[in-house]
Amino acid sequence: MGERQVGERQVGEAAPEVRRARALLSRAVEPGSVALWRFVEQAGPVAAAAALRAGTASPAVQALAGARAGEDTGSADLDRAARCGARLVVPEDAEWPAQALHCLTVASSAEDADGRDRTLTLVPPLALWVRGQPPLADVVDRSVALVGARASTAYGEHVAAELAHGLGERGWTTVSGGAFGIDAAAHRGALAAGAPTVAVLACGVDRAYPASHSALFARVLDAGLLVSEWPPGCAPLRHRFLVRNRLIAALTRGTVVVEAAARSGAQATAHRARDLGKQVMAVPGPVTSAMSVGCHQLLRDTEQGARLVTSAADVLEAVGRLGEDLAPPAERPVRARDSLSDVARRVLDACPVRAGVPPERLAAVAGCTVLDVLRVLPALELAELVEWTGTGWRVTATAPRS
Amino acid sequence: MGERQVGERQVGEAAPEVRRARALLSRAVEPGSVALWRFVEQAGPVAAAAALRAGTASPAVQALAGARAGEDTGSADLDRAARCGARLVVPEDAEWPAQALHCLTVASSAEDADGRDRTLTLVPPLALWVRGQPPLADVVDRSVALVGARASTAYGEHVAAELAHGLGERGWTTVSGGAFGIDAAAHRGALAAGAPTVAVLACGVDRAYPASHSALFARVLDAGLLVSEWPPGCAPLRHRFLVRNRLIAALTRGTVVVEAAARSGAQATAHRARDLGKQVMAVPGPVTSAMSVGCHQLLRDTEQGARLVTSAADVLEAVGRLGEDLAPPAERPVRARDSLSDVARRVLDACPVRAGVPPERLAAVAGCTVLDVLRVLPALELAELVEWTGTGWRVTATAPRS
Numbered sequence: 168m169g170e171r172q173v174g175e176r177q178v179g180e181a182a183p184e185v186r187r188a189r190a191l192l193s194r195a196v197e198p199g200s201v202a203l204w205r206f207v208e209q210a211g212p213v214a215a216a217a218a219l220r221a222g223t224a225s226p227a228v229q230a231l232a233g234a235r236a237g238e239d240t241g242s243a244d245l246d247r248a249a250r251c252g253a254r255l256v257v258p259e260d261a262e263w264p265a266q267a268l269h270c271l272t273v274a275s276s277a278e279d280a281d282g283r284d285r286t287l288t289l290v291p292p293l294a295l296w297v298r299g300q301p302p303l304a305d306v307v308d309r310s311v312a313l314v315g316a317r318a319s320t321a322y323g324e325h326v327a328a329e330l331a332h333g334l335g336e337r338g339w340t341t342v343s344g345g346a347f348g349i350d351a352a353a354h355r356g357a358l359a360a361g362a363p364t365v366a367v368l369a370c371g372v373d374r375a376y377p378a379s380h381s382a383l384f385a386r387v388l389d390a391g392l393l394v395s396e397w398p399p400g401c402a403p404l405r406h407r408f409l410v411r412n413r414l415i416a417a418l419t420r421g422t423v424v425v426e427a428a429a430r431s432g433a434q435a436t437a438h439r440a441r442d443l444g445k446q447v448m449a450v451p452g453p454v455t456s457a458m459s460v461g462c463h464q465l466l467r468d469t470e471q472g473a474r475l476v477t478s479a480a481d482v483l484e485a486v487g488r489l490g491e492d493l494a495p496p497a498e499r500p501v502r503a504r505d506s507l508s509d510v511a512r513r514v515l516d517a518c519p520v521r522a523g524v525p526p527e528r529l530a531a532v533a534g535c536t537v538l539d540v541l542r543v544l545p546a547l548e549l550a551e552l553v554e555w556t557g558t559g560w561r562v563t564a565t566a567p568r569s
Numbered sequence: 570m571g572e573r574q575v576g577e578r579q580v581g582e583a584a585p586e587v588r589r590a591r592a593l594l595s596r597a598v599e600p601g602s603v604a605l606w607r608f609v610e611q612a613g614p615v616a617a618a619a620a621l622r623a624g625t626a627s628p629a630v631q632a633l634a635g636a637r638a639g640e641d642t643g644s645a646d647l648d649r650a651a652r653c654g655a656r657l658v659v660p661e662d663a664e665w666p667a668q669a670l671h672c673l674t675v676a677s678s679a680e681d682a683d684g685r686d687r688t689l690t691l692v693p694p695l696a697l698w699v700r701g702q703p704p705l706a707d708v709v710d711r712s713v714a715l716v717g718a719r720a721s722t723a724y725g726e727h728v729a730a731e732l733a734h735g736l737g738e739r740g741w742t743t744v745s746g747g748a749f750g751i752d753a754a755a756h757r758g759a760l761a762a763g764a765p766t767v768a769v770l771a772c773g774v775d776r777a778y779p780a781s782h783s784a785l786f787a788r789v790l791d792a793g794l795l796v797s798e799w800p801p802g803c804a805p806l807r808h809r810f811l812v813r814n815r816l817i818a819a820l821t822r823g824t825v826v827v828e829a830a831a832r833s834g835a836q837a838t839a840h841r842a843r844d845l846g847k848q849v850m851a852v853p854g855p856v857t858s859a860m861s862v863g864c865h866q867l868l869r870d871t872e873q874g875a876r877l878v879t880s881a882a883d884v885l886e887a888v889g890r891l892g893e894d895l896a897p898p899a900e901r902p903v904r905a906r907d908s909l910s911d912v913a914r915r916v917l918d919a920c921p922v923r924a925g926v927p928p929e930r931l932a933a934v935a936g937c938t939v940l941d942v943l944r945v946l947p948a949l950e951l952a953e954l955v956e957w958t959g960t961g962w963r964v965t966a967t968a969p970r971s
Contacts, residue, residue, distance in 0.1 A: 312941065325857065452853065454853060455724070459853075461880075466853070478856070
């Protein structure tokens with residue numbers, strides 16, 4: 168965050184009080200609660216945090232926080248994050264991966280908001296602690312999750328590294344956890360291709376877990392990100408991995424299970440991905456290997472709709488079948504406008520200053536399809552770069568011009 | 570054929586002149602010709618053979634035989650077969666696998682009978698040279714084809730043997746070719762389980778090809794069969810393997826590709842199986858193995874409908890999904906009545922001597938489903954054990970009683 172100055176709010180950044188409120192909420196209630204998420208959606212983060220501190224939220228929400236409700240840890244956690252080079256990314260930020268996480272918003276509507284602390288709830292995160300330079304939304308825009316067993320075989324690690332390397336070469340980001348085995352092999356493969364990789368952790372982004380991966384995480388930070396729903400210092404409690412798994416599935420276009428034993432965590436992540444409408448893929452292996460049993464189970468269960476993949480090209484063919492483009496990735500961005508993808512920048516440049524124009528017109532001027540335009544407009548609007556006039560789209564007064 | 574005496578025709582056996590005629594046709598025209606097959610269907614085998622010898626068949630059919638048309642090799646080939654313990658099984662025999670081969674009859678109706686000698690024609694065999702004791706129809710009734718690469722890996726051979734062994738333990742027959750690699754491993758696995766196995770050859774059943782498999786073929790003959798469309802002495806010409814492949818696919822309930830390189834013969838057999846409406850299955854393997862590429866291609870191509878199988882249980886689950894029973898196999902039979910499956914024998918016993926009864930009544934008496942009855946009645950009728958009176962089914966006068 169080197170270029171940002173304290174006290175100066177950048178285009179596409181949330182207001183400080185919003186960030187402080189979400190930081191407080193992030194620690195006050197264990198992530199994954201649909202009751203809290205709905206309360207924040209209705210009241211807004213600032214009012215929701217104030218109500219929680221004052222003890223005036225609904226009993227169900229208040230019960231979720233318990234003794235933690237009264238403490239205002241927001242500023243302290245933000246300071247602690249800043250000391251390790253981390254930041255809190257909130258839905259009000261331009262770098263919030265709104266498009267990817269939309270599936271969780273959809274899924275959460277079916278969830279039961281009875282206030283029980285269920286760990287497998289499909290609900291969007293309230294905020295994400297992010298360590299690393301590039302904007303979160305850009306890094307995960309073209310990303311695939313590679314997941315698998317900790318007790319992986321040399322075969323599985325080889326394939327995980329090859330897949331991540333191949334995805335990286337094609338401009339795609341690898342997303343995984345931070346565990347031994349397949350997770351680590353995937354990150355190493357991506358790093359070897361000089362590609363960004365994202366480790367989504369079940370503990371604070373200031374903690375190296377497992378400890379022997381501190382050097383690996385440092386290399387991830389060269390071009391990628393460490394991401395967590397838990398504030399700095401939080402421990403990797405067992406149930407947090409289940410909550411974390413939904414985030415890996417949600418952030419990516421699809422999930423590849425590289426190696427998995429029968430009834431494994433990797434299979435659970437695959438089920439989450441399917442529940443969220445994302446592409447599920449599995450790598451086959453020797454039928455004699457216990458570490459491929461989970462993959463073969465996924466592939467044999469036709470209801471799962473898992474696709475067999477043997478290479479990065481297979482993976483991209485699968486996620487490309489979702490109807491999205493397979494064009495090369497955007498360059499690494501620095502500022503709000505620069506953080507846009509090539510298509511988004513062209514659409515932005517196509518927007519007139521005064522009278523709004525329809526998407527069809529923008530597509531003609533930008534030289535892309537109407538589908539492309541419709542895909543990038545939400546992000547441009549979220550970044551307050553374009554606005555709807557009631558009859559068409561135009562640039563906002565504050566939007567930087569090329 | 571030890572119990573049969575020369576000149577004495579058994580129940581369910583074709584007339585000698587029919588067998589001689591089909592023996593002649595078997596050598597006169599290269600198998601796989603839909604024009605000849607239709608001619609034989611229309612004229613009957615005896616008249617067709619006579620016409621071919623006399624040169625009075627249609628020019629297209631006459632051209633198929635060429636110089637071979639005038640020679641009557643039927644009796645000589647039957648004698649030659651008998652000397653090596655082989656027989657010619659014809660559609661008029663009770664042991665003809667009519668049910669399995671019905672798919673080829675259906676497929677042949679779509680074939681072009683222009684007389685061209687095409688090797689990939691889907692057409693039923695005119696007759697089958699069979700070496701080994703058990704009746705052909707019984708052995709292939711519950712059978713699965715295991716096919717794969719000659720240049721197989723130790724992994725592939727291990728899996729082929731395990732699958733065949735598991736199928737054999739569950740009373741199923743393994744059908745394969747006679748080649749090195751997966752074919753041989755499959756036969757060895759079945760033999761280790763003491764189960765029948767069938768090698769469908771592209772040369773005469775008196776020839777060991779490859780020569781080093783003569784000991785293996787001798788072991789196959791202990792409980793299983795060598796089967797070929799070509800008369801004794803015929804050489805394994807290259808194009809004959811393609812014609813043979815359709816027979817492997819047709820005789821079995823499904824085809825498992827254990828290992829296959831890209832664009833391989835095993836894949837071709839799988840395509841034949843699919844064309845014939847049989848279940849196609851493939852064994853996954855390491856994505857790093859060239860010998861699993863063909864299997865993964867089959868599994869990735871959703872139009873092929875190939876199922877991933879990792880064990881004999883998976884295979885039986887797949888062929889069981891065709892809606893057919895997965896009951897234990899019938900015991901080994903000796904005579905016409907004994908050669909019947911358990912269900913067929915019960916249905917036969919349920920048939921009255923005088924007034925015919927409907928299948929529903931037979932099912933009630935036999936203690937099986939109506940579907941079971943409908944499935945076994947054609948074979949019982951073909952064996953001349955039961956007959957349709959116009960209002961129901963009854964045993965024939967010649968049927969042996971229990």
